[in-house]
Amino acid sequence: MKARVTVMLKSGVLDPQGKAIGQALNRLGFSGVADVRQGKIIEIEFAETDQTQARSQLAEMCEKLLANTVIENYAIEIKSS
Amino acid sequence: MKARVTVMLKSGVLDPQGKAIGQALNRLGFSGVADVRQGKIIEIEFAETDQTQARSQLAEMCEKLLANTVIENYAIEIKSS
Incomplete structure (x- = not known):
């Protein structure tokens, strides 16, 4: 069986990594970017x-x-077995 | 608009982080774990x-x-605006 686990910081918890990505995107010219949050995916x-x-x-x-x-x-998401 | 970008190592590319997670899970007693791959999620x-x-x-x-x-x-996944 294959499963995908998604791990994200809770809302309200500061996410410096996401913020850094957001600033980098702004510097690259993507001016519309408001908020970025980064998380992990683990496929098992x-x-x-x-x-x-x-x-x-x-x-x-x-x-x-x-x-x-x-x-x-x-969040746990089970894919096909 | 909210979007979710999923970034995973291509299959065939060595994933030491995933391997480490797999070994740690085995040590914790989850003996059925075969393969683990880790990736990133970026919510924008x-x-x-x-x-x-x-x-x-x-x-x-x-x-x-x-x-x-x-x-x-x-992979790009666009959620509700």
């Missing part, structure tokens, strides 16, 4: 074939390793 | 309201700054 291929099992396993992975839940939100 | 909010204009602008941003097209693929 794993053995589990049951959807619900997979989802709970992925949530555990996020809580334990992939996301810092104090400042980050995560 | 900008003034452009025309879909096609926005898409071509985003493609230009990716080519110029957001992605290293030698080793990375990008």
Whole structure:
């Protein structure tokens, strides 16, 4: 089964990396850019074939390793098996 | 308009960060994890309201700054305006 985990900083948490990208885009002439936020994508291929099992396993992975839940939100998206 | 750009290493390009995550997950007891790849998400909010204009602008941003097209693929996803 293939899954995609998206980890983004919670809204309200300062995102200096996103801000830097926004400023760089402005300098390159993209003047309409207002706000930029950067996050991570983690694509995982794993053995589990049951959807619900997979989802709970992925949530555990996020809580334990992939996301810092104090400042980050995560979203789990399961693709085809 | 809000857009989401996803930047992933091309398949075949070595991804040490993804490999490290995979090994860490294995050590944490998630034994079924086969392959992990890590990428970036960039969420951009900008003034452009025309879909096609926005898409071509985003493609230009990716080519110029957001992605290293030698080793990375990008995908553009436009959300609601």
